[in-house]
Amino acid sequence: MKKQIISTDKAPKAIGTYSQAVKVDNTVYLSGQIPLVPETMELLTGSVEEQIHRVFKNLAAVAEAAGGSLQDMVKLNVFLTDLAHFPTVNQVMARYFTEPYPARAAIGVASLPRGSAVEMDGVMVITKP
Numbered sequence: 001m002k003k004q005i006i007s008t009d010k011a012p013k014a015i016g017t018y019s020q021a022v023k024v025d026n027t028v029y030l031s032g033q034i035p036l037v038p039e040t041m042e043l044l045t046g047s048v049e050e051q052i053h054r055v056f057k058n059l060a061a062v063a064e065a066a067g068g069s070l071q072d073m074v075k076l077n078v079f080l081t082d083l084a085h086f087p088t089v090n091q092v093m094a095r096y097f098t099e100p101y102p103a104r105a106a107i108g109v110a111s112l113p114r115g116s117a118v119e120m121d122g123v124m125v126i127t128k129p
Contacts, residue, residue, distance in 0.1 A: 002024070005019045005021075005022060006023055006062060007020050007065065010064075010065070011033065011059075011061040011062045012036035012058060015041075020062045021066055023066050023067075028072075028124040028126065030062050031062075032077075032113075033058040033059050033119065033120055035050075035054035035118065036114070038061070048088055049092060051118055052089055055119070059122065060096070063124055066126070067126055068124050068128075072124040073102040074122075074123055076102045076103070076104045077105050077121050077122060078104065078118070078119075079107050079120070081109060081111060081112060081117050083106065
């Protein structure tokens with residue numbers, strides 16, 4: 001088993017005792033991303049749609065640092081403080097993913113770090129050499 005810690009300055013730094021991602025062989029476990037702007041580490045204060053875009057951009061940056069892309073995602077977990085925003089997640093997600101889509105869970109939660117409205121994490125499998 002080959003284990004590698006993934007880190008990039010193109011996504012927010014970890015704000016706790018965790019890594020942005022961990023790659024084990026060809027599987028990558030991506031930590032949760034909230035809509036933090038990497039350059040400032042401040043929460044994006046835009047619409048929920050803008051926040052969802054920022055989360056996908058953060059996930060994409062970590063995926064690329066691991067040698068893959070969002071298209072390598074096999075499982076995506078979406079955490080929302082208001083499940084009424086789920087249709088917006090679907091609309092935005094369609095801009096970042098093509099079929100076949102990853103498996104996905106959507107979970108309503110009471111709160112998220114830094115008062116975020118959305119957080120996502122996932123698992124990728126990189127099959128290209």
